[in-house]
Amino acid sequence: MNQNTSQQTPIVELRDIHKSFGRVHVLRGVDMEVGRGEIVALVGDNGAGKSTLIKVITGVHKPSGGSLLINGEAVDLQSVQDARRRGIETVYQERALADQQALWRNIFAGRELTNWLGFMNIREQKREADRLLRTRMGFTSRAITVDSEVQGLSGGEKQGIAIARALHFEAELIILDEPTMGLSLKETDKVLDFARGIRDAGKSVILIDHNILHVHAVADRFVVLDRGRVAGSFRKEQLSRDQLIEMMVELHHTGQLHVA
Amino acid sequence: MAVSVSQHAPASPAPERGEKVMRFVRQNRIEVAITVIFAILYAIFLIGAPEVYTQFGIYRSFMSTMPYIGVMALAATFVVTLGEVDLSFPSVMGVSAWVFGASFVATGSYPLAVVLALAVGAACGLLNGLLIARVGVPSIVATIGTMFFWRGFVNVLAEGRGMALVDLRGSAWHSVLVGRLPGGIPMQFVWFILLALLFMAIYRRHVFGSHVLFVGDNEESAHMMGIKVMRVKVICFTLLGLMSGLAAIFLVSEVTYFWPTTGDGFLLPALAAVFIGGTPVFGGRGSMYGTVIGVLIIGSLEAGVVAMGIEGFYTQLIYGLLITIAVTVYAVIMRRK
Ligand SMILES: Nc1ncnc2c1ncn2[C@@H]1O[C@H](COP(=O)(O)OP(=O)(O)O)[C@@H](O)[C@H]1O
Ligand SMILES: [Mg+2]
Numbered sequence: 001m002n003q004n005t006s007q008q009t010p011i012v013e014l015r016d017i018h019k020s021f022g023r024v025h026v027l028r029g030v031d032m033e034v035g036r037g038e039i040v041a042l043v044g045d046n047g048a049g050k051s052t053l054i055k056v057i058t059g060v061h062k063p064s065g066g067s068l069l070i071n072g073e074a075v076d077l078q079s080v081q082d083a084r085r086r087g088i089e090t091v092y093q094e095r096a097l098a099d100q101q102a103l104w105r106n107i108f109a110g111r112e113l114t115n116w117l118g119f120m121n122i123r124e125q126k127r128e129a130d131r132l133l134r135t136r137m138g139f140t141s142r143a144i145t146v147d148s149e150v151q152g153l154s155g156g157e158k159q160g161i162a163i164a165r166a167l168h169f170e171a172e173l174i175i176l177d178e179p180t181m182g183l184s185l186k187e188t189d190k191v192l193d194f195a196r197g198i199r200d201a202g203k204s205v206i207l208i209d210h211n212i213l214h215v216h217a218v219a220d221r222f223v224v225l226d227r228g229r230v231a232g233s234f235r236k237e238q239l240s241r242d243q244l245i246e247m248m249v250e251l252h253h254t255g256q257l258h259v260a
Numbered sequence: 261m262a263v264s265v266s267q268h269a270p271a272s273p274a275p276e277r278g279e280k281v282m283r284f285v286r287q288n289r290i291e292v293a294i295t296v297i298f299a300i301l302y303a304i305f306l307i308g309a310p311e312v313y314t315q316f317g318i319y320r321s322f323m324s325t326m327p328y329i330g331v332m333a334l335a336a337t338f339v340v341t342l343g344e345v346d347l348s349f350p351s352v353m354g355v356s357a358w359v360f361g362a363s364f365v366a367t368g369s370y371p372l373a374v375v376l377a378l379a380v381g382a383a384c385g386l387l388n389g390l391l392i393a394r395v396g397v398p399s400i401v402a403t404i405g406t407m408f409f410w411r412g413f414v415n416v417l418a419e420g421r422g423m424a425l426v427d428l429r430g431s432a433w434h435s436v437l438v439g440r441l442p443g444g445i446p447m448q449f450v451w452f453i454l455l456a457l458l459f460m461a462i463y464r465r466h467v468f469g470s471h472v473l474f475v476g477d478n479e480e481s482a483h484m485m486g487i488k489v490m491r492v493k494v495i496c497f498t499l500l501g502l503m504s505g506l507a508a509i510f511l512v513s514e515v516t517y518f519w520p521t522t523g524d525g526f527l528l529p530a531l532a533a534v535f536i537g538g539t540p541v542f543g544g545r546g547s548m549y550g551t552v553i554g555v556l557i558i559g560s561l562e563a564g565v566v567a568m569g570i571e572g573f574y575t576q577l578i579y580g581l582l583i584t585i586a587v588t589v590y591a592v593i594m595r596r597k
Contacts, residue, residue, distance in 0.1 A: 081486045092484065098477035100544040109474055110486035112467045119466050147287060 018065035028228035041219035059083035087172035096162035156187030290538035312567035323449035326559030343543020344399035351410035353523030356508035361518035385501015389494035463548035477544030
């Protein structure tokens with residue numbers, strides 16, 4: 001999207017980000033970056049500030065201090081749409097799709113292909129949506145078509161559609177906040193597969209998930225957030241699953257991070 | 261079902277003709293149902309009172325009166341699709357009717373009266389929209405308030421008196437708006453049909469229609485997808501105000517008289533047309549085509565019932581019966597899919 005984007009420039013870089021709500025100081029100087037084609041897991045206790053942090057990245061909240069760089073360029077995001085235009089997309093589990101509408105309408109919601117009078121090019125939208133379902137999602141059965149309503153889909157399929165939609169619109173970084181909540185085991189696997197698919201397409205993911213097993217299975221890097229600060233950042237090779245779990249338990253009890 | 265980024269996309273298997281028809285029926289089951297209900301109703305009329313229903317005269321009479329509730333029902337379909345309701349549009353129609361009459365009396369200008377009536381109708385609708393979308397007053401509460409307010413306002417302005425407007429007849433505008441085509445077809449019906457086609461296209465094919473469906477379905481997801489939720493709501497209510505102004509212009513031009521009660525009695529028939537047409541109160545789905553058929557049904561019911569020799573006060577009973585049957589049919593066909 002940007003001229004000066006090289007493989008080395010991180011997609012997103014946070015420098016000393018602070019965020020307060022009134023007197024509540026939620027983020028206290030966060031430094032973090034997300035590179036191209038990597039899955040970064042954001043882990044930490046409830047209330048650590050994970051959701052607040054991603055809301056800063058997606059333009060929901062303005063930081064109270066520090067700077068946010070997208071593709072190496074300092075930005076001051078005005079809205080969710082602003083972040084989206086810069087290739088950052090959030091997939092929320094329940095809020096992503098409208099249940100009673102057909103898939104083709106959902107996929108193009110807010111970004112319809114229209115003529116100058118605002119009438120939609122429905123044929124083209126359906127064709128694109130169909131291609132999306134078949135290539136990205138691998139839906140080849142006749143049961144699910146672009147005319148199907150969302151309410152007939154399973155939780156994992158919905159999540160998949162939301163992710164495929166984000167990819168289709170050239171998102172560079174897709175943020176998944178608790179994407180497996182309330183899903184069956186099999187569905188969870190599908191969603192984690194989608195996350196890997198994003199990385200394989202050369203895009204990046206920030207994953208928030210309470211389940212350390214999920215996190216360890218797919219992430220390339222773990223960033224541990226504790227009371228508004230980054231307590232540590234580890235590559236997957238540095239830390240086995242059990243070490244990660246042990247570390248999180250210890251952080252929870254002692255408030256200290258010991259690296260094994 | 262894994263994510264793959266393979267380049268070759270197998271095209272959807274081409275469906276056979278029979279399957280195509282089945283799919284069309286499935287995707288348009290509301291529209292099919294309302295069309296069947298309409299056909300059955302007319303079969304009953306034709307069998308029950310053939311001497312009336314084979315005469316063109318009765319259709320001329322339907323066509324002249326139907327557009328008043330018709331144009332308002334079209335716009336009300338958007339409001340109901342949002343999952344909202346508006347009870348004030350008949351009062352707004354009253355205000356517009358007064359503005360239309362009074363400005364014509366004061367200036368003698370037909371086009372100026374038309375523009376002012378439309379502008380005032382739209383402004384009243386805008387006020388509803390702002391109260392509901394910006395301030396956050398629930399639509400049923402907000403529009404109960406404005407319903408009483410505007411009706412009271414008209415009564416105060418008109419001091420409870422009517423206004424004779426016979427001079428409207430002399431203008432070419434009169435012929436364009438409510439004149440008669442060869443065969444006695446009223447122009448207001450032509451306008452209604454043109455508007456109905458436009459509203460149908462907007463509902464299903466325009467980005468605005470799509471946004472109304474999304475906001476009515478899931479406001480939060482609509483917002484997340486970058487749809488300007490507040491603006492969509494405000495436009496819907498403003499549009500209903502505008503159409504109430506148009507209804508006032510048609511009615512006052514046709515009868516060349518203003519009453520302070522203008523618009524009274526249109527609330528339930530207009531909303532009934534929307535509900536009979538298959539747009540449910542929950543929001544997020546509906547049918548503009550259904551509303552048009554609903555208007556044709558409601559608009560021909562009263563005269564039809566009377567013509568069949570049943571006494572007029574049975575109309576309400578039949579209204580009630582039809583609405584109940586229609587919404588029951590929809591509930592059933594939407595449940596089993
Ligand atoms: N809009 C807000 N106003 C005030 N406090 C907030 C707001 N959003 C979050 N917080 C507080 O910030 C802290 C971190 O919340 P959050 O970012 O949701 O944590 P996490 O997602 O890691 O569980 C919590 O103590 C929460 O109460
Ligand atoms: Mg959270």
